[in-house]
Amino acid sequence: MNLKFQFAPIFILILLAFGCSDxxxxxxxxxxxxxxxxxxxxxxxISTYADLDAKAGSLLTSLNTLEASPTAPNLEAARQxxxxxxxxxxxxxxxxxGPVDTKGLxxxxxxxxxxxxxxxxxxxxxNNLTKEYLDGLDGTLKGFHTIExxxxxxxxxxxxxxxxxxxxxxxxxxxxxxxxITEQLYQSWLxxxxxxxxxxxxxxxxxxxxxxxxxxxxxxxxGLVAISDEVANGKINEPFSQQNLTxxxxxxxxxxxxxxxxxxxxxxxxxxxxxxxxxxSGMSALISAKNPSLDDKVKQEIAEAIIAIESIEGTxxxxxxxxPSTVQTAQQAVRKLLDTLQSEVLPVVSNL
Amino acid sequence: MKKSTxxxxxxxxxxxxxxKKESDSLPTPDPSEINxxxxxxxxxxxxxxxxxxxxxxxxxxxxxxxxxxxxxxxTFVTAPSEVNPGLGPFFNNTSCASCHGRNGRSPFPDDxxxxxxxxxxxxxPGAGPxxxxxxxxxxxxxxxxxxxxxxxxxxxxxxxWEELTKTLADGETVTLRKPIFTLKNGYDxxxxxxxxxxxxxxxQVIGLGLFEAISEADILSFVDENxxxxxxxxxxxxxxxxxxxxxxxxxxxxxxxxQPTLEQQSAAAFVEDMxxxxxxxxxxxxxxxxxxxxxxxxxxxxxxTLHAATFYTQSxxxxxxxxxxxxxxxxxxxxxxxxxxxxxHRASFTTAQHPDGLAFLSNQKIYPYTDLLLHDMGEGxxxxxxxxxxxxxxxxxxxxxxxxxTPIINGHSNFLHDGRANSLLEAVLWHGGEAEKSRQVxxxxxxxxxxxxxxxxxxx
Numbered sequence: 001m002n003l004k005f006q007f008a009p010i011f012i013l014i015l016l017a018f019g020c021s022d023x024x025x026x027x028x029x030x031x032x033x034x035x036x037x038x039x040x041x042x043x044x045x046i047s048t049y050a051d052l053d054a055k056a057g058s059l060l061t062s063l064n065t066l067e068a069s070p071t072a073p074n075l076e077a078a079r080q081x082x083x084x085x086x087x088x089x090x091x092x093x094x095x096x097x098g099p100v101d102t103k104g105l106x107x108x109x110x111x112x113x114x115x116x117x118x119x120x121x122x123x124x125x126x127n128n129l130t131k132e133y134l135d136g137l138d139g140t141l142k143g144f145h146t147i148e149x150x151x152x153x154x155x156x157x158x159x160x161x162x163x164x165x166x167x168x169x170x171x172x173x174x175x176x177x178x179x180x181i182t183e184q185l186y187q188s189w190l191x192x193x194x195x196x197x198x199x200x201x202x203x204x205x206x207x208x209x210x211x212x213x214x215x216x217x218x219x220x221x222x223g224l225v226a227i228s229d230e231v232a233n234g235k236i237n238e239p240f241s242q243q244n245l246t247x248x249x250x251x252x253x254x255x256x257x258x259x260x261x262x263x264x265x266x267x268x269x270x271x272x273x274x275x276x277x278x279x280x281s282g283m284s285a286l287i288s289a290k291n292p293s294l295d296d297k298v299k300q301e302i303a304e305a306i307i308a309i310e311s312i313e314g315t316x317x318x319x320x321x322x323x324p325s326t327v328q329t330a331q332q333a334v335r336k337l338l339d340t341l342q343s344e345v346l347p348v349v350s351n352l
Numbered sequence: 353m354k355k356s357t358x359x360x361x362x363x364x365x366x367x368x369x370x371x372k373k374e375s376d377s378l379p380t381p382d383p384s385e386i387n388x389x390x391x392x393x394x395x396x397x398x399x400x401x402x403x404x405x406x407x408x409x410x411x412x413x414x415x416x417x418x419x420x421x422x423x424x425x426x427t428f429v430t431a432p433s434e435v436n437p438g439l440g441p442f443f444n445n446t447s448c449a450s451c452h453g454r455n456g457r458s459p460f461p462d463d464x465x466x467x468x469x470x471x472x473x474x475x476x477p478g479a480g481p482x483x484x485x486x487x488x489x490x491x492x493x494x495x496x497x498x499x500x501x502x503x504x505x506x507x508x509x510x511x512x513w514e515e516l517t518k519t520l521a522d523g524e525t526v527t528l529r530k531p532i533f534t535l536k537n538g539y540d541x542x543x544x545x546x547x548x549x550x551x552x553x554x555x556q557v558i559g560l561g562l563f564e565a566i567s568e569a570d571i572l573s574f575v576d577e578n579x580x581x582x583x584x585x586x587x588x589x590x591x592x593x594x595x596x597x598x599x600x601x602x603x604x605x606x607x608x609x610x611q612p613t614l615e616q617q618s619a620a621a622f623v624e625d626m627x628x629x630x631x632x633x634x635x636x637x638x639x640x641x642x643x644x645x646x647x648x649x650x651x652x653x654x655x656x657t658l659h660a661a662t663f664y665t666q667s668x669x670x671x672x673x674x675x676x677x678x679x680x681x682x683x684x685x686x687x688x689x690x691x692x693x694x695x696x697h698r699a700s701f702t703t704a705q706h707p708d709g710l711a712f713l714s715n716q717k718i719y720p721y722t723d724l725l726l727h728d729m730g731e732g733x734x735x736x737x738x739x740x741x742x743x744x745x746x747x748x749x750x751x752x753x754x755x756x757x758t759p760i761i762n763g764h765s766n767f768l769h770d771g772r773a774n775s776l777l778e779a780v781l782w783h784g785g786e787a788e789k790s791r792q793v794x795x796x797x798x799x800x801x802x803x804x805x806x807x808x809x810x811x812x
Binding site for chain 2: 097098099101102103104107111112113114115116117118121122125136138139140209210211212214215218219222223225226233234238246247350
């Protein structure tokens with residue numbers, strides 16, 4: 001046999017094997033992230049929105065009770081209901097994409113600052129303060145911060161005797177309007193209603209706006225980056241660097257520390273794939289398979305950021321002037337997490 | 353060599369040749385096209401992509417960008433207020449971001465009671481001081497359909513849909529819709545009957561600084577007002593008044609290229625869209641209206657804030673092209689060129705020195721798919737309201753970069769100046785006037801070719 005041709009059959013096999021390779025990338029098991037994506041969508045995002053809607057319902061009930069029976073305990077109960085509803089909202093700020101953004105729901109719930117001048121004028125008017133009326137107002141006249149302003153007062157020291165009847169009415173209508181929005185938000189993700197969730201679960205098909213699972217994972221990761229940036233460089237930095245308390249977002253309720261910590265817990269929930277102690281896989285499962293030490297680092301930095309925020313001395317308002325070092329420590333801890341998410345986690349996702 | 357081996361080899365070569373694809377006959381994509389914004393390009397496929405700073409800025413520039421971001425997001429409220437006072441008294445919306453959501457484009461509104469990111473420019477026949485639109489007495493050049501509490505808005509807006517069905521050569525039918533706007537209940541009952549209205553949707557904000565850095569000569573090189581080259585495409589420059597320089601200048605921004613610089617574009621948006629005065633436009637938008645506020649608080653934002661917000665719009669990253677090697681994309685690109693779409697949607701420019709000396713925007717090879725010139729787009733798209741040199745049928749070629757990301761960035765597929773189109777195909781099918789021939793080519797395409805064209809547009 002001529003030596004030149006003895007490898008011909010092998011050459012032919014190679015040609016046949018690679019000759020007609022397909023351009024389309026096939027999803028191989030290690031590239032299939034559908035379990036992580038589905039879990040984050042169902043057990044973190046939708047679960048958080050369900051809780052937000054439930055807590056907005058409880059807030060509405062408390063505001064109605066307060067209007068019917070304006071007592072100090074009912075006022076305190078309403079304030080606590082506000083804090084309880086605020087929590088799932090802050091826990092959702094690690095995923096401010098999809099309908100919450102594109103349907104304009106965020107500004108209807110969380111506009112800041114409150115338009116106090118117009119609010120005073122509306123209260124002084126004889127307009128019927130109904131849900132429909134509130135629905136038609138700008139976001140700066142309703143939602144969390146308007147309710148907060150009315151419930152706690154500008155200095156946080158409002159007494160039940162300081163309220164006017166119109167304010168109670170306005171609060172009830174605001175609560176009802178907010179509940180309408182939270183319900184809309186929850187429904188917008190459900191497969192049985194708005195079905196935004198299909199964009200996550202069917203990524204890479206024509207049913208989804210996302211061309212690939214990688215695009216969904218980029219969306220999820222950038223959500224974590226965005227809220228870490230917002231906490232470190234917006235929510236903490238603005239009032240702190242300018243020494244200006246009016247720039248503090250949840251100032252009336254003195255709830256800022258809880259807001260910040262819950263924002264970072266939002267990152268944690270997406271990272272671990274958990275909400276309400278459910279057990280699932282999140283971004284951690286993806287990253288730990290590629291780089292276990294990076295996963296450990298993120299988990300640790302999340303935990304440290306939460307501890308540093310909760311260790312801000314007293315209220316955030318007072319700490320800005322009285323304990324700047326604890327504010328700075330918290331800000332640095334969040335910036336550290338932000339830096340890791342941006343410079344280490346994002347590249348892993350981008351290279352999937 | 354055994355005969356059987358030889359046969360097998362021949363067969364294998366034949367098989368490989370048989371699977372030679374159509375893609376092999378298509379031009380190879382230029383790899384630089386992936387970096388659509390040159391060194392300002394940002395990568396990925398997610399909803400915050402239009403919010404990324406250009407990656408090639410200095411640390412100081414990145415900090416200024418972040419400061420501008422805060423201004424762009426800031427929600428204004430009625431004065432007096434400890435935070436962000438100065439809204440109105442007449443306005444369209446309360447923040448930059450409330451129209452340019454995620455720095456992208458606004459959807460067509462669900463309901464006329466909340467126009468969201470859609471506004472209405474108004475004027476009466478004639479020309480204003482510098483040849484611009486002639487303001488409506490007591491109303492100005494833009495309708496504000498919202499006002500602070502206790503103030504009656506300028507007027508109410510209504511719209512109705514006019515539908516028309518197009519049948520393409522392959523039998524597919526597409527229903528196009530056109531919004532017909534009307535104004536009613538003018539605050540003084542004197543809204544002139546001859547008022548001309550031009551609805552405009554908020555457009556994406558990416559890559560605008562690069563447009564400032566394109567040399568005037570490069571833009572003007574494509575002007576062919578009398579269609580001397582006989583390709584059916586004219587291309588006309590708009591010349592508009594530069595308030596800072598107090599002289600006429602080439603218009604580059606807005607649906608009719610009626611703004612010369614981003615600083616003026618931004619300041620005009622602050623005052624007209626939000627009722628927020630700045631050093632460049634220190635007067636409220638309601639001159640002649642008795643309800644115009646008499647508060648001596650102008651300018652309501654400082655030059656520093658205006659500068660930072662302007663810089664933000666100059667320094668956003670441009671999204672990278674996706675799937676440039678994909679066969680469908682390459683085929684669609686060839687069809688785009690063959691249909692002559694690139695006669696106006698010019699693929700590429702190389703920027704010159706940015707006029708403010710911003711090095712990161714200078715000398716960049718970019719792929720915006722626009723010539724920044726005015727073209728007659730036919731009666732179907734006409735607003736019949738002149739804007740400086742732009743007549744009632746002329747519009748500036750809309751840049752196409754980033755257009756394929758609209759569903760991810762903004763959750764919709766509404767395109768064109770008033771947001772009427774529900775898909776890229778609908779947008780294409782509205783093209784008339786100088787684009788008449790190109791549109792007809794698309795109408796006659798096979799379904800496969802049309803799909804490839806749309807896949808290409810989706811990759812931008």
